[in-house]
Amino acid sequence: MTQVADWETGNLDAEGTRDRILSTFLAAGEAFVSGGSLSEQLQISRTAVWKHIRSLEQMGFQFESVHGTGYRLQRIPDLVLEPLLGPHLRPTAKLGRRIHWFPSLDSTNAVAMKLALQEVAHGSLVTAAEQTGGRGRRGRTWFSPQGGLWLSIILQRPFPLRIAPELTLLASVAVKRALDLEVGVAAKIKWPNDLLLEGKKICGILAEIRADGEQVEHAVVGIGINTNIPAESFPHDIKERASSLQALTGRTVSHIALLSRLMTEFETLFDQLVLGHGFATISDEWRQASHTLGTKVQVQTPAGLVTGLAEQIDDHGALYVRRDNGEVTIIQSGEILF
Numbered sequence: 183m184t185q186v187a188d189w190e191t192g193n194l195d196a197e198g199t200r201d202r203i204l205s206t207f208l209a210a211g212e213a214f215v216s217g218g219s220l221s222e223q224l225q226i227s228r229t230a231v232w233k234h235i236r237s238l239e240q241m242g243f244q245f246e247s248v249h250g251t252g253y254r255l256q257r258i259p260d261l262v263l264e265p266l267l268g269p270h271l272r273p274t275a276k277l278g279r280r281i282h283w284f285p286s287l288d289s290t291n292a293v294a295m296k297l298a299l300q301e302v303a304h305g306s307l308v309t310a311a312e313q314t315g316g317r318g319r320r321g322r323t324w325f326s327p328q329g330g331l332w333l334s335i336i337l338q339r340p341f342p343l344r345i346a347p348e349l350t351l352l353a354s355v356a357v358k359r360a361l362d363l364e365v366g367v368a369a370k371i372k373w374p375n376d377l378l379l380e381g382k383k384i385c386g387i388l389a390e391i392r393a394d395g396e397q398v399e400h401a402v403v404g405i406g407i408n409t410n411i412p413a414e415s416f417p418h419d420i421k422e423r424a425s426s427l428q429a430l431t432g433r434t435v436s437h438i439a440l441l442s443r444l445m446t447e448f449e450t451l452f453d454q455l456v457l458g459h460g461f462a463t464i465s466d467e468w469r470q471a472s473h474t475l476g477t478k479v480q481v482q483t484p485a486g487l488v489t490g491l492a493e494q495i496d497d498h499g500a501l502y503v504r505r506d507n508g509e510v511t512i513i514q515s516g517e518i519l520f
């Protein structure tokens with residue numbers, strides 16, 4: 183039973199029925215499936231079956247329909263839906279097992295934070311084909327048109343608040359690994375957790391948490407990857423700094439392949455974090471992929487601007503910057519301006 187019966191942007195019960203219909207078609211392969219058998223199997227009217235098939239068509243699925251026989255699936259779009267991602271996950275995987283997909287949302291993080299309160303399953307995803315008010319860091323909006331991979335992971339495992347900053351660092355390493363393995367590109371990580379390819383931002387990560395005292399009750403890790411966005415779509419003000427994997431490699435990225443890998447990598451790292459083995463265990467990997475260490479930086483910190491040489495990152499992710507006067511400033515959180 184779903185605890186959010188009628189979401190403002192869609193109905194989660196209907197989503198479940200649609201996914202069960204899709205699973206039936208996927209299992210049938212080349213075979214035809216009749217409307218009558220679906221209606222019987224799912225205990226819904228034939229009209230309801232037809233409406234779900236129409237809605238799948240609107241999402242990009244194509245069916246061949248033969249009067250008196252039924253429907254056969256002909257084209258499967260690369261959408262992040264439970265029946266499409268599930269077969270690519272490890273049998274024991276929790277992350278990505280439940281998915282709430284929307285054609286359009288203001289922000290997957292906003293919806294995920296609300297769903298987290300409804301005690302949805304650990305590892306549930308909220309994902310959207312586009313976001314109209316994608317949230318970026320420091321209150322900025324995140325450009326999220328069709329073609330990108332926009333998702334939020336709901337983490338329902340408590341962990342100490344003091345290690346919360348490590349969450350995004352782990353996510354950036356998980357994205358980096360997934361890009362290596364599935365897209366064949368060596369992205370760099372700009373402290374604390376932007377991913378760059380050829381010097382352009384291709385991924386941003388925004389974690390939001392709800393804590394009770396010293397304990398994080400639940401967290402949402404929002405990940406935006408500029409996968410298949412044409413270069414010319416980027417607005418003028420971000421074109422210089424951001425790009426997409428498709429624009430930079432000339433290849434279309436499979437969302438299902440990339441996301442399943444990302445879920446596997448992130449789940450391993452998150453499970454370790456909860457057991458007390460956090461960023462320290464992968465800090466060398468982060469250093470190897472760093473775009474920041476060894477470069478001159480200007481960092482906007484809560485205490486003001488810090489300019490100097492980014493010398494080191496410690497085992498909790500703090501950045502050590504040597505100023506021109508030789509003093510070292512340790513920065514726990516901030517944003518690199520250059």
Ligand code: BTN
Nearest residue numbers: 289291316317318319386404406
């Ligand atoms: C940044 O400013 O670099 C962080 C950007 C994070 C964007 C992602 S897209 C999916 C998720 N939903 C949001 O509203 N934001 C994050």
